[in-house]
Amino acid sequence: MARRAGALIAAGLAALTLVPVAVVMMQAGGRGVSAPDLAALRFTLVQAALSALASVACAVPLARALARRRFPGRAVLIVMLGAPFLLPVIVAVLGLLAVFGRAGVFNSALRGIGLPEVSIFGLGGVVLAHVFLNMPLATRMLLQGWQAIPAERVRLAESLGFGPRDHWCHIERPMLRAVLPGALLAIFAICLTSFAVVLVLGGGPSATTVELAIWQAIRFEFDLPRAASLAVLQVLACGMAVGVAGLFTSASGFGAGLDRAMDLPAPGGWRRGVDAAVIAMAVLFLAAPMLAVLQRGVPGLLSLPASIWSAALASLIVALLAAPMAVGAALALALGRAQGSRWLEPMAMLPMAGSQLVLGTGLFLIAFPFIAPPRIALPITVLVTAVMALPFAYRILAPQARSLQADYGRLAASLDLRGWAALRLLIIPRLRRPLGFALGLCAALAAGDLGVVALFATEDGVTLPLAISRLMGAYRMTQAAGAALVLVALAFGLFWICDRWGHGGTAD
Amino acid sequence: MKSLYFAAGFLTIAVPAMAETPVLDVLTYDSFVSEWGPGPAIKTAFEAECGCTLRFTPAGDGAALLARLQLEGAKTTADVVVGLDTNLTAAARKTGLFAPHGQTPDLSLPVPFADAEFLPYDWGWFAFVHNKTLEAPKDFKSLAASDLKIVIQDPRSSTPGLGLLMWLKDAYGDEAATIWKDLADNIVTVTPGWSEAYGMFLEGEADLVLSYTTSPAYHLIAEQDDSKTAAVFSEGNYLQVEVMGKLASSDQPELADRFLAFMLSDAAQSILPTTNWMYPAHTPAAGLPEGFETLVQPTRSLLLNADEAEALRAPALDEWRAALAR
Amino acid sequence: MVELRIEGLRITQDDFTLVADWALAAGGRVAVIGPSGAGKSTLLNAIAGFFPLTGGRILWDGTRIDTLPAGQRPLSILFQDQNLFPHLTVAQNLGIGLDPALRRVDWQAVDRVLDRVGLTGLGGRRPAQLSGGQQSRAALARALLRARPILLLDEPFAALGPALKSEMLDLVAELAGGALVLMVTHDPNDARHFASQTVLVADGRAEEPQETGDLFAHPPPALAAYLGATYPT
DSSP, rough: HHHHHHHHHHHHHHHHHHHHHHHHHHHHHHOOOOHHHHHHHHHHHHHHHHHHHHHHHHHHHHHHHHHHHOOHHHHHHHHHTTTHHHHHHHHHHHHHHHHTTTSSHHHHHHHHOOOOOOOOOOOHHHHHHHHHHHHHHHHHHHHHHHHHHHHHHHHHHHHTTTOOOHHHHIIIHHHHHHHHHHHHHHHHHHHTTOOHHHHHHOOOSSSSHHHHHHHHHHHTTTOHHHHHHHHHHHHHHHHHHHHHHHOOOOOOOOOOOOOOOOOOOOOOOOHHHHHHHHHHHHHHHHHHHHHHHHHEEEHTTTTTHHHHHHHHHHHHHHHHHHHHHHHHHHHHHHHHTTTTTTTTHHHHHHHHHSSSHHHHHHHHHHHTTTSOOGGHHHHHHHHHHHHHHHHHHHHHHHHHHHHHHHHHHHHHHHHTTOOOIIIIIIIIIHHHHHHHHHHHHHHHHHHHHHHGGGGGOOOOOOOHHHHHHHHHHOOHHHHHHHEEEHHHHHHHHHHHHHHHTTTTOOOO | OHHHHHHHHHHHHHOOOOOSSSSEEEEEEEESTTTSSSHHHHHHHHHHSSSEEEEEEEOOSSSHHHHHHHHHHOOOOOOOEEEEEETTTTHHHTTTTTOOOOOOOOOSSSOOOEEEEEEEEEEEEEEEETTTSSSSOSSSSHHHSSSOOOEOOOOOTTHHHHHHHHHHHHHHGGGHHHHHHGGGEEEEEEEEHHHHHHHHHHHHOOOOOEEEEEEEHHHHHOOOOOOOOEEETTTTTEEEEEEEEETTTTTTTHHHHHHHHHTHHHHTTTTTTGGOSSSSSSSSSTTTTTHHHHSSOSOOOOOOOHHHHHHHHHHHHHHHHHHHHH | EEEEEEEEEEEETTTEEEEEHHHHEEEEEEEEOOOSSSHHHHHHHHHSSSSSSSSSEEEETTTEEETSOOGGSSSEEEOOOSSOTSSOOHHHHHHHHHOTTTTSSSSSHHHHHHTTOOOTTOOSSSGGGGGGHHHHHHHHHHHHHHTTSSSEEESTTTOOOHHHHHHHHHHHHHHHHHHHHHHHHOOHHHHHOOOOOEEEEETTTEEEOOOHHHHHOOOOOHHHHOOOOTTTO
């Protein structure tokens, strides 16, 4: 059933992401892709690759330290890891600037001890911001991999007298082979279409991404076919990345366990010190900009206009509708993929590479002749945010759906356990953790996504991100920071509730 | 999918059924309709006298407006467009969607202005805004020679960014490329829109930010903060003239004409300075709001006409890109 | 006569091939023996529906079953491991055999079967709280509850000690009733102890079933090679 449902959803996704591109492509006019566009493509690929590698390189030691150490506040820290990813980009960037900017804490400290300042602007800053935004997500994805190592395998390792190095070779490395390529791919794809971070921190026109070139093509040149060509280029780049990641992914092959709780071995000595240092540095790196966001936002909270609360409600409704759609569809795709339909994987990743701007423009062109776009603002917002969130949910669910199929697929089939019964008795209970995580992430993303809705906006159907951008556009930076804090609280609250559900109230 | 139908139903109920009163559709940029922009007050004032419903459709920022119009083409349901600037009017005119306004308003712009299709409703001088404590540069050359840091907007995605491009082109012609090269080490970063740049300036990331001479009025009037001012440049400061136009396809042409006239009336013009933070296109009888008299007044105003701006845009953009590529 | 008929069966994967063509009467006790990697498990998995056939048919009582989904074939299978869902209780693991949706389950019947396999009162536990032998009993209990006419045992007791294993085999013999039991084993003693007939799987062929005693008394060359010198004749 999952295969059929997966195929249907994949077809729907393909239609939703590709038809708008085709419609945009078919519009009149247009010159071809130019030399600056190719330079933009090169910069896009370089910054996305560097960002993905740096994020994952930082995430591996952090996830490992979190997986094998127990300390007070660990559970809170793991949940808080969701927060940077959920920040509206401009809020995150301003938070980072408060720490690493010219007037930031970091440079003040450097000046204080007589060292030259470091500029956050340029490729380094772009990568730094992407690491700040995505490293926590990578950490959560990898942590799930560590947590999915069955206790039986850990016990076996202990009985064989594995030292930390053997543990790495025989337990952790195979696990990472299964999980790392997916995490790399997800972050690469996110950074591929990153727009505001690159533009704000890039420092100039040499830091132009493909998404920005699309923006330019649509808005200043009204060259729709060129925008569509660039969007296709972007999808192709992501498609290649999906292919490469697929080549390097191998199943961990741990087999199933009996759900016995078992802590991973926590080696002492210098390794203990290293783990502690890794965790401390990560907390400092991630918490400082978050605290800056908090500090900037609190004064604005007192002077928030009443309309912020109706905007928050609108965002909440979008999130509550879009997140279950995204996760449901992603689950069907992940299960279908686990049952052998390999082609579902690139389909599930497609929306991540798609240009939001081209998607929005295409949907607008399709809808406009039939209905006034503002009249379908809510359904379009929900649909598009669900589609955009889906790849994240898929990436989270896919590895564990594969384990589920490998471990219990035969047993379920032999007992004729399928359809709704399988969902209720097998899939939801066994995938509860990744489901809760995915649901929380999608809800938070949906609450924070401005995305394509601009073309469908109405006078009063304002969501929170739009309200923030309006406040900023009206010089009200303090209230904007306060409203951003409300958005962060809403997104994070949704995320926290779903993530807690996934953990079933356990401490982990 | 069920949720979609639910949502669609929810929305249909939320949108009131078409009333008997005529509806005037106005396509404009987002910050115009926001509760801090002029939109709500304009709507109340106009509806009080027109016996109609004024409906704003926000289309992102100013730069997105023209693209939106081109997407909709002749099938557009908008009657009036509010919010293009003179750097975009040539392209807007080329769409053939606009009708002549046929009005001869009494304008208080610092330069002569006449356009058959587009009527100005407000304007401002582009300027680098800074804290009063800063010894501001007197022109682009001294700015480029200093080690002051500035934030600017991308001319490809923002109207102030495009304005700066035209400013340098108008002031320096072929020399503009050199000025850009010299400015490169002063530019902290190039942001996609005005608000990111302005926000970064307020956070202390730059000494100056590209904005308007009227920006300090916001801080003074709304926040009782007189610490900001704007730099007057000896080359002259480039103007942004925001215009509106009537669409030829409008099914409410008389109402559209009335709205254009209303926008230039004292009622509407006195709303604009403290909502859009720009100068009114026609100074109302009561004068400008208190505080505007403290603003710096550039002695020279620069403005390329619409056709020149359109012709210069692509080469100037290439020049800019080449000069700032590192 | 009701029988399981394997007709021109052919399984291929890469350079592995297995062919079989024979029938087994209902209610029989059959061992499947042969060298490692010869395809004993593959044969059972093919019958159970987890390995696609490249040729031939499988019939039960004259009706083709190889076209049915695994769960709808008239059989139960116990795998080498993963016979229980770790997140469900023992009782739920059994009940799922009666109704996969766990809605129309006769819980008294579940308790009765638990009594019969010696797991009285353990229905509320999770598999992780049971010993290895108890887990095997629980899996067997579900097969009994399902009461399908064919029971396939793919070495489910291999991980148990010799005493426990022979205890489980006795339990199967005692409780399987009229079901046809096919049991993969690599231990000739198990075969002799349990099965009246034995299928030898070797050299890409599952041979026609023979009387177990005859087979071991006059082992064909392939079997003799497998049994080797250690086998006390």
